[in-house]
Amino acid sequence: MRHPSARLVLLVAVALVASGCTQLVDGRPVAGKVVTKEGTDPGFIKGTDGGGIDRLAATAITDVDKFWEDAFPDTFGEKWRPLEGGFYSVDTSDPSAKPPPCTEKASDVEGNAFYCPSADAIAWDRAALLPVLKDKFGDAAVVIVLAHEMGHAVQRRMGITPEAERREPQKYPTILTEAMADCFAGSFVKWVNDGRSEHLDIGTDTLDSALGALIKFRDPVGTSPDDQSAHGNAFDRVSAFQDGYQQGTKFCGAMTVENRPFTQQAFTSMDDRDRGGNLPFDEMLTAITDDLNKYYAALVATKGKTWTPPKATPTQDEPKCSGDQGPVAFCPEDKSVEIEVAQDLPELHAEIGDYATGVLLASRYGLAALSTVGKSVEGPDAATNALCLAGAYTREVFTRQQGFGLSPGDLDEAVQVLLGYDYAARDAAGKSALDPGFQRVDVFRSGVFEGVKACGLG
Template structure:
């Protein structure tokens, strides 16, 4: 989803791999399967250059039409000027057809393979209808296609703001790619909020559908370990979803005001060879051995700072899902004896292997957060408890992310947190396994509050 002329980045092989690997594309315990979505009635795609008139282009036409309608209203309200629709046209390219005509910013149709992009020199948008949009729709639902095209329209907005390729080349420190991509994600989020507020003529995107669609946004993240200073850096999954959520919550004026001074990115490169060679992941047993004493130290400091006594929770490995207090998933806080049970035989090791070691980390951090709530005399049951424990997992993550010594986060760990939170609600269940923060979109938001603000955001008083 790169907007610079002739430099497209997402190959279909990358998308296909992401669809297979992402935990967000399959039915999992604790969350509803995302709905199919989205068009209440489709828009005639005849205005699209190269269209075959099929369902994919009808969905694309519907998305482009309603995004354009959104900016007719939002652009004047944000910038005080009239919105200028796309002038160079919208292109659908059948990259499976050797005779297909190439769109602007490309030399041949195959240059579009696996991509959707905005061409600033022609003020045009193009997509691969053979190997991108159908893959996104099949893997993540119709809403994924809408988000991707809303993102590309966001780059058209930037051009109208004066953020052109020439401006980026002249002042790369002011307009690094990672910032302009975050801004486009933010604009896409503001549009989806408009849709969810019932203002879209043709689109209807529910929150359960949105959870799955964000999996598509994650699939466009940079490879783990990419430096934020890389000229082509687009952002990790946490940064991209954060930008989208900021747009959803704060609107277009917030998005347009993003700068390198005000926008904090969590993407980071590897700092040592061993971590790089492991892909940023510790083996399951090593992760448990490393993180449990660190969690104990963090929560001890938190609890004692508030004048209470911290007793380290006894951690007990089990061969089956913990049942000490309702269904909390593979890691559970047991209110009766204030212990933590950890299932080490199947599900937790499988999550660890499928998503990464911080999938294990965030589940443990939230259950230790529940133990901290108990030590502080706070409720461990109910909505406040489930959100509070998840927020504390974010606060702990904030602590280890900023460390320079000892146990800390590897590149990719925050992405793993986003993946597990979108796909599972385990980290957001209360101490009885009943109440939970839902949907995944909201879980990520609560977690982010802990990451960005710390424990002050977690309702501890």
Template sequence: MRTRPKLMLVSLLALAALLASGCAERVPGAAHQSTTLVVEHVQRGTTSLVPADFVQGSDGGEIDTLAATVLTEVRAYWQREYPAVFGEPWHELEGGFVSVDTADESTPPPPCTQSAPDVEGNAYYCPAEDVIVWDRAALLPVLTERYGAGAVMLVLAHEVGHAVQARSGVTGRSGRADPRLYPTIVLESMADCYAGAFLRWVVDGSSGHLRLAEDELDAALRALITFRDPVGTDDSEQGAHGDAFDRVSAFQDGYQAGAGPCSRITAENRTFTQRAFTSAGDLERGGNLPLEDLLAAMTDDLDAYFTGIVTTAGTEWSPPEIGKVPEEPRCTPGGQGGVAYCPEAKAVRVRTEGMLGEVHAGIGDYAAGMLLASRYALGAWQAAGNPLTGREAQRGALCLAGAYTGSLLRPERDFTVSPGDLGEAVQLLLIYDYPARDVNGGSLATGFDRISAFRAGVTAGAGGCGFG
């Protein structure tokens, strides 16, 4: 976020790459052989595995067997959904599927590349040859071991999503139908959305060979945001994929609404939070204010914002007093973390050491800011006569924190978001449940639900949270 002069909040970076012929992602990690441990982990998420007979270049091993199983189910999904969405039959990929062992120097160049090392840590769809390619040495094993089989489902479903675009006329061998409507970031959001629709199909038990529990989605989303663009990437850049908020938002839209709405995404109806740096000073600072400066700047802005929405809702209130404490604040029966709302005193207590400082240093300053905003939100929630415990309070705190965050997207504000801010919020919500805690310490159990509640406020404002 930024004041005038600009304040930047920067997310952690991850490696990502885009082949000129399609989408490719790089996962940090060393190439290594797949192991029995990997297969045992995968088997917990499947009913049975499909032989990799149709995968070109496969060694028939555990990783390619997983990939073949996932692709079998993604194809089954689109055989059913494609006619329903587009009114035409699904056509299989002409070039099929290619597995590449990038750890073997003798591996021949895969389609659309000059050499096997070009694919290291990547998976991509190449429209020129209508083929999907992946690295079985340094991509799928890393995804499986770090994030589980759901991450492999997401990545391969994303690549098939690009094949769907080619068949539906959005892209193709002759190029994009309309670059104005379909810049790269839109194509990537659409593919993320299609991946979300597929994973919902699996979670709902519709897949014949795959199983995935709802509580395993968080790990898949952590894998997805590994592929976010570097902070400061403009959303109009060729090859842009989106920040963590953009990517998770597209996935959740597909998961919640299905493939139909995904097919209608364009630059005219999709808003992205990814943005470029606007000054050399922002870039030089790396976007992070010192924690003390952040808290001071946000306090005044939170006072004004929440006073406005509570007053609009027909209730008078005084903003909560801010007080620093040496230990984790415990003004209610349940712990709320390094920042707590005390309903009897109508105050917010802050401990700058410990968890709050770690979040600020490890994720970014708006991650710390989110913790503060969610406690202010509980104060506004109480002022409007709402309960401070239970799921309604937990969702309300996040929704109002999202509404506040969404207000910072308006360029006329003196205090506005900068590159990486909303991505930091997503990272925080996937790792910690503190922003969703009610005054008794109860919280929404999954990062997926926490992000969904936060997004409701970002997109719909305080009115979407029941205010105004």
């Protein structure tokens, strides 16, 4: 979070153009599983060793190609053209390995996967990228990465070529083309989950794995949206993937700098940068509870109700006032909020960041707001609306020009805590949690983008 004395400038991302690629950035792993109905011979991949990683890659590529064989004509009115330059697997641990197109030496591919527009080819590191993804996130991450890179090949067939990018750099910033490729990958995963894939069978937990992998690929916190290599923060990349999953390829192909908002931002103060955008735990609790009271007081006043600030009670043990809500709980009996300050919440704060704490508190105060306006605080609707209200509150603090607000990385922290934990989506009885994390992030996003009107309060 940004300290009240700092100033936030809301940025819409515009970046110079660079060719699309995937590189590893530290993030929280979320396990997932892809079941291959039958493997595909990787013999068509240049440089393959015929091993399991390239077999998985070949299986994914085969189905992504089939997806676009059907989807491209429907989306763009033209026949799909398979990649002319093919696919390259590179063992970057082998000094004698041949370099793929767009590189001078094999080591240029280390930890990377990319689409080479001049050769119309896709290459990846089978030694230090795909196995790492598989180990941390399951097979799904490999599938998502390759579907994303194929999305860049789709863009070339749309006319978004390096020449067009150089000619109109403001029309095709990198952050936009990366979002579009994430969106296309989401559409492919939906196609697989609908049972239309010949070789892949993806379980529901794979959606969380896919989002976890996108977090892994986000830009480092504080990266300027004007950076020519900017690919987007986790929130923007997850949003693009979910939009593709829900809206389809036509929506993805229609993305422009005019209709696609981005939340990525650079640090606006040295103090905020030096803290990594995070307030100390105790300072965060004091600042955000005061701000939440002001926000929800104004909100319930629009419904003709008066807000009574819940008593925020610190506890050394996990709150048990009303079921198991995790380390922060709304207690409907006395309309208080209990906050565990000894272990779990401080650990989440330290592990993910201060807005992990913020999201959990905002959702429990959301339950207090539902109670104040006479809405039920138990059941699926209550759980969904409380999480949505946390998103609506986030929208408010993100758009502020001064005072208490978000720092770079806070929205990413929200995505991480929602993927990893269901606390913010439990009702006041500690039940009715939304699963999987993919759905929790989607509900939160609805509050961020649509505000209170999406949250059952009108």
